[in-house]
Amino acid sequence: MSREPLRFALPARMLHWLMAALILAMLLIGAGMISTTTERYPHLLAWHRPIGLAILVLALIRLLVRLTHRPPPLPTDLPPLQVAAAKGSHYLLYAMMIAMPLIGWAMQSAGGYPVTIWKGFTLMPILPHDIVVYGFLRLAHGLLAYAFFLLILGHIGAALFHALVRRDGVFESMTG
Amino acid sequence: MAAPIKIVPRLAVISALLAALALIFAWVGGWLTPARISGAAVADVLQAANGKVFPGYRRAHAKGVCVAGHFDANGAGVALSRASVFARGSVPVIGRASTGGGNPMAPDGRNVFHALGLRFALPGGEEWRMAIDHTPIFVVSNPIDFVELQNASIPDPATGKPDPARIAAFVGSHPETAAFLDYMKTAPLPSSFANGPYYSINTFRFIDAKGTSRMVRWQFEPEAPFAGLDKTTLDKEPADFLFDELLARMKRGPVRWHLIVMVANPGDRTDNATIRWTGPHRQIDVGTLVLDRASTEEAGNCRDYNYDPLILPRGVAASDDPLLPARSAAYSASFRRRAIEGPKTDAITVDHRKENAL
Numbered sequence: 166m167s168r169e170p171l172r173f174a175l176p177a178r179m180l181h182w183l184m185a186a187l188i189l190a191m192l193l194i195g196a197g198m199i200s201t202t203t204e205r206y207p208h209l210l211a212w213h214r215p216i217g218l219a220i221l222v223l224a225l226i227r228l229l230v231r232l233t234h235r236p237p238p239l240p241t242d243l244p245p246l247q248v249a250a251a252k253g254s255h256y257l258l259y260a261m262m263i264a265m266p267l268i269g270w271a272m273q274s275a276g277g278y279p280v281t282i283w284k285g286f287t288l289m290p291i292l293p294h295d296i297v298v299y300g301f302l303r304l305a306h307g308l309l310a311y312a313f314f315l316l317i318l319g320h321i322g323a324a325l326f327h328a329l330v331r332r333d334g335v336f337e338s339m340t341g
Numbered sequence: 342m343a344a345p346i347k348i349v350p351r352l353a354v355i356s357a358l359l360a361a362l363a364l365i366f367a368w369v370g371g372w373l374t375p376a377r378i379s380g381a382a383v384a385d386v387l388q389a390a391n392g393k394v395f396p397g398y399r400r401a402h403a404k405g406v407c408v409a410g411h412f413d414a415n416g417a418g419v420a421l422s423r424a425s426v427f428a429r430g431s432v433p434v435i436g437r438a439s440t441g442g443g444n445p446m447a448p449d450g451r452n453v454f455h456a457l458g459l460r461f462a463l464p465g466g467e468e469w470r471m472a473i474d475h476t477p478i479f480v481v482s483n484p485i486d487f488v489e490l491q492n493a494s495i496p497d498p499a500t501g502k503p504d505p506a507r508i509a510a511f512v513g514s515h516p517e518t519a520a521f522l523d524y525m526k527t528a529p530l531p532s533s534f535a536n537g538p539y540y541s542i543n544t545f546r547f548i549d550a551k552g553t554s555r556m557v558r559w560q561f562e563p564e565a566p567f568a569g570l571d572k573t574t575l576d577k578e579p580a581d582f583l584f585d586e587l588l589a590r591m592k593r594g595p596v597r598w599h600l601i602v603m604v605a606n607p608g609d610r611t612d613n614a615t616i617r618w619t620g621p622h623r624q625i626d627v628g629t630l631v632l633d634r635a636s637t638e639e640a641g642n643c644r645d646y647n648y649d650p651l652i653l654p655r656g657v658a659a660s661d662d663p664l665l666p667a668r669s670a671a672y673s674a675s676f677r678r679r680a681i682e683g684p685k686t687d688a689i690t691v692d693h694r695k696e697n698a699l
Contacts, residue, residue, distance in 0.1 A: 178580045193369045202378045207651050207659060261492035276676070277646045279468045284655045287466035296400030297643035300680030314366060318359050325358065329351040 172338045174234040180227045181339055184262065191216050192314050199307075215282050221266035228259060240317075240333045243279065254320060261313045267291075268309065271304035363412025378484050378614040378668030387671075392441035392501070397685035399447040400675040402456055402472075404586045404688055405439035407641025410595065410632035412461055418627030420460045421555060422547035422603060425463050427627055429697060433462045434630065435641040438534040438587055441474075449577035452525055455560075457539050458648030459630075472654040472668070473539040473561065475531055479614040480521045484667035490518065494631030517615035534587045535596040535632075536565040543650065543668075544611040544660035547602070556605035556619060556660055561598035561630055584689050587637050593634035599626050612661045638687040645684060647676040 173181070191213065198209035239248055273280045274290035276299035282289050291296060328336035352367045364373075371377045387400040395403060411431050426432055440447070441454030461469040481487045492508040531537025539561040547557045568577075579585070584611050590596065604623040608615045638644040641642030651659055651669040659665045 179622045183490055191489045194367065195454070196366060196370035199376055199381070199670075200369070202380055202383060202670045203480040203663070204659070204661075204666045206380070206666045267615050276680070279466055279469075279652065281645075284653075285465070285467070289437050289466065294645065296676075298681050300677065304681055318362060321362070322359050326352075329355060331347055 169236060170237045171334065172341050173236055174230065174239070176230050177227070177234055177236070178339055180223060180230060183224050184227065187220050187223070188217055188262070188313075188317070189221060192310060192317075195310055211283070214280065216290055218282055219267050220262060221270075223265075224259070224262035228263070231259070233253040237338045240331075240335065243333075251323070254316060254323070257316055258320065261309065261316065263311060265306070265313060267305045272299050272306055275299040275302060355399050360392075361659045363634060370423070372545050378667070379490055380667075380674035382604050382674075383484065383488060383491075383667065383671035384467045384674040386488050386495075387443055387675075388466075388587070389492040390494040390496075390503075392496045394441065394572070395445050395685075396682040397679050397681060399439075399443075401670075402439040402441055402454070402458075403443050403445035404447060404584075405437045405458075405644075406451075406519050406587060406635050406687070406689060407435070407637060407638055408438055408457075408587075408591070408632045409433075409435045409641070409643075410585035410630070410633040412600070412628055412630050414628035417599075417625050419550070421549055421557065421604065421625065421627075422656040423550045424547075425467065426461055426469060426470070426654060427656070427688075430465075433461050433644050434632070435646075436632070437464075437638070437646075437648065438635075440583065445685075446527045446691075448576070448580040449583040450575035450580075452530060452572055452575060453603055455534055455537060455583070458536070458643070458646070459686050461654075463654050468652055469654045469657065470646075470648050470650065471541065472648040472650050474542055474673070475522070475537045475539060476528070476542075477538075477540045477617055478523060479520055479525060479561070479664060482516065482517055482613045482615045484671075485525060486515060486518075487664075490515075493692070514523045521615060529567075530572060530575075531602060532568040532586075533565070533590065535590055536563050536567050538562050538686065540597070543662040543665050544605070545653075545665075546658040548656050548658060550576055554658075555613045556609070558587050558601050558605075559602045562601055564597040579614055581689050581692050588637075588689075591633065591635035595631050597632075598630045600628050600630060601625070602627050612663065614662055637653070637690040639690040644687070645680075649673065652693075672694065 172178070193214050194209045194216070198206050198213060226251040237250060270280055270288065271292045274292040274297050275297070278288045280290065324336050324339070327333055353624050371379060382402045388394050391400070412426065413431050413432050413598055413605060414427050414429055415426070416429035418424070436457055436459040439456045439458065440451065441456065444453065454476065456472065456474045457473045459470065463469060470697050481490055490511055493511045494503045497504050498504055512522065544558050547555050602625050603618060605611060605618065606620070606622060609618045649672045651665060653659070666688045
């Protein structure tokens, strides 16, 4: 029997912390840009698209890393409900990381907008122009962003619970 | 085991950290600063000033028709901007002619903005969108004043009309708004969408191939000779006379405007759309806008675009005019709302159907 790893693989840890910063920044940029009519609106919007594309690319790489590297096992004494919550929330986190940028790209396509990553670099549309489809995707993008933020709060809370209360090495498997 | 005593403060630390994060998110999102004006807040006040929501229509400039054609650049604009649209050649354009106001069924005979939304399709998926008006100046200089003016214009539930005292109070404390209203009263209103000029309203920045930046405004000067409407008989005109005139005119042939770019002189205000640039300026005719097709929104392909003035190509950028980001944010809020409501049939199509049924 092969020995179980104690930590996540180095690429997994690097991707985790890089994406943690990007995703938190992205949620704040998104919430901030729709809150204002000052010049912060176009400036934040100009950052929102390239960071979104970066998150999509990194998330796909991360999915590959996750499929090719075995993560450390959860502690054997973890109650079944917490095991289910851990597994379920990680599926959801991966789904969000991939779905949110795709929904953003799709909704801008359906809205008939140029998907401008930066001036002079425009992505091709991935949906035909349809304002009603835009309307629903835009709504989903906003609602899922709040859900994603809550999910991340739960993730951070659980990580700190492992670090400070259970002290079972789960937190260190990502930081160490 | 001493654990139970220690767990409580540790859980408190975790909770405090999560609460702090949630608080930062709430602050960034504007929930802790209700006075911050969002694009949605502008859409809200427009709806209130309209007296009701017209689902599926734009919150402003609700009535319009589609136009299409192309822009022929003569190459002169290259001196000011590296935008590919200025290199000698032609790019396709679609657009929407509209009248000001939030009621999509309003008659055309009103002393309001005549406007044009335009979408230039540049090579490589780049776009230039603009929303231009027949007046060289705007009614307010910033979004705070815009919201205040719309607030003052909300109809009184008792009379169904805005309270004149509130509007007078706003105009009294805003000489630039008084000047705009005076302009609307005295300047002739074009008798056609095709024979009047259209102005950029705001200042923009052009960047040339060397990276030199210049503040500019622009206007589309019509080839058709100008004629003004008789403002005393405006309300006697047929409901769709302006839009029907444009539809009929374009059946006869194309309509042309020259795009004249004006470069700021030192001292010109770039951050205030209520102040005209007067006196001699460097002006360059950079090409001709040719519109040769017009149709109702229902039949055309213009309604479901957002003519956001900050969708700009390389070589064109925003100025420091605070109205620009506000227009961009507010147009997007209006677009989001009408998208989810689903587009509705335009007034001109409705009226044509009624006429055909008779």
